Amino acid sequence: MSIPSDxxxxxxxxxxxxxxxxxxxxxxxxxxxxxxxxxEHNDFDFPDIPESGINSSTFLLNVDxxxxxxxxxxxxYADKIQILFGIxxxxxxxxxxxxxxxxxxxxxxxxxxSSHLCMGADPYYPSFFENHKASDxxxxxxxxxxxxxxxxxxxxxxxxxxxxxxxxxxxxDRSFSYFDYSDLIDExxxxxxxxxxxxxxxxxxxxxxxxxTNPSVDILKRYKELGGEIITGSLxxxxxxFPVLNIVPVSYIKKKQDVFSCFRPSEKAI
Numbered sequence: 001m002s003i004p005s006d007x008x009x010x011x012x013x014x015x016x017x018x019x020x021x022x023x024x025x026x027x028x029x030x031x032x033x034x035x036x037x038x039x040e041h042n043d044f045d046f047p048d049i050p051e052s053g054i055n056s057s058t059f060l061l062n063v064d065x066x067x068x069x070x071x072x073x074x075x076x077y078a079d080k081i082q083i084l085f086g087i088x089x090x091x092x093x094x095x096x097x098x099x100x101x102x103x104x105x106x107x108x109x110x111x112x113x114s115s116h117l118c119m120g121a122d123p124y125y126p127s128f129f130e131n132h133k134a135s136d137x138x139x140x141x142x143x144x145x146x147x148x149x150x151x152x153x154x155x156x157x158x159x160x161x162x163x164x165x166x167x168x169x170x171x172x173d174r175s176f177s178y179f180d181y182s183d184l185i186d187e188x189x190x191x192x193x194x195x196x197x198x199x200x201x202x203x204x205x206x207x208x209x210x211x212x213t214n215p216s217v218d219i220l221k222r223y224k225e226l227g228g229e230i231i232t233g234s235l236x237x238x239x240x241x242f243p244v245l246n247i248v249p250v251s252y253i254k255k256k257q258d259v260f261s262c263f264r265p266s267e268k269a270i
Contacts, residue, residue: 013040041061089112112157115141145161161188161199165212166214189219201213
């Protein structure tokens with residue numbers, strides 16, 4: 001299946017990536033992409049994580065420098081690919097107003113809103129599940145997200161809706177299922193739809209032990225059942241995979257076909 005666009009990309013302007021934008025653009029052209037939307041991280045009020053070297057400024061984006069490079073890439077590759085100027089904002093109660101200020105200050109083509117934290121901690125780090133029972137963590141994560149989607153509207157799509165599941169330990173008693181939290185997830189999806197927003201299908205989890213998209217196929221199907229029509233694709237969202245995606249496992253292709261078949265014929269391409 002040909003996927004012409006990627007709408008969730010990070011380069012060295014994001015705190016968790018060191019791949020230069022130019023390299024990513026050249027690789028995208030080589031893969032046959034028609035458009036690429038860079039969505040560099042900005043997470044206000046991110047906690048200090050001393051053991052990882054992360055601090056509160058790690059995910060603060062220098063938007064002016066980022067925009068300068070976007071304009072350079074647009075000019076350099078104008079006849080080869082469309083380059084779009086996006087951002088991924090991390091939502092917390094403490095910084096919703098700051099996020100609105102930021103997204104209003106620049107003419108972004110596309111804004112992803114994401115929940116990277118739960119109860120003030122990032123589930124990416126093992127300490128989260130060491131300190132919280134998985135089921136409690138999942139429920140708190142979706143409760144916080146429900147508050148955000150009901151009260152915050154300055155975004156286009158919500159990113160990797162079940163991000164927390166990507167990093168949970170593989171123990172059977174910690175496995176994630178949409179059906180265990182459908183009461184909350186359905187309300188989240190309904191709020192997103194009623195606000196005329198969308199979700200993304202982030203495929204990076206297929207290259208991790210989770211071996212699933214974020215959100216899961218069950219959530220994607222439920223989104224369609226509830227009337228959701230806006231979905232964006234994230235095919236190359238991790239920079240470490242980006243340069244080598246000429247080699248794609250067969251199981252990965254099958255997964256992608258399974259996921260994207262959920263959205264025919266009513267999907268809207270952005």
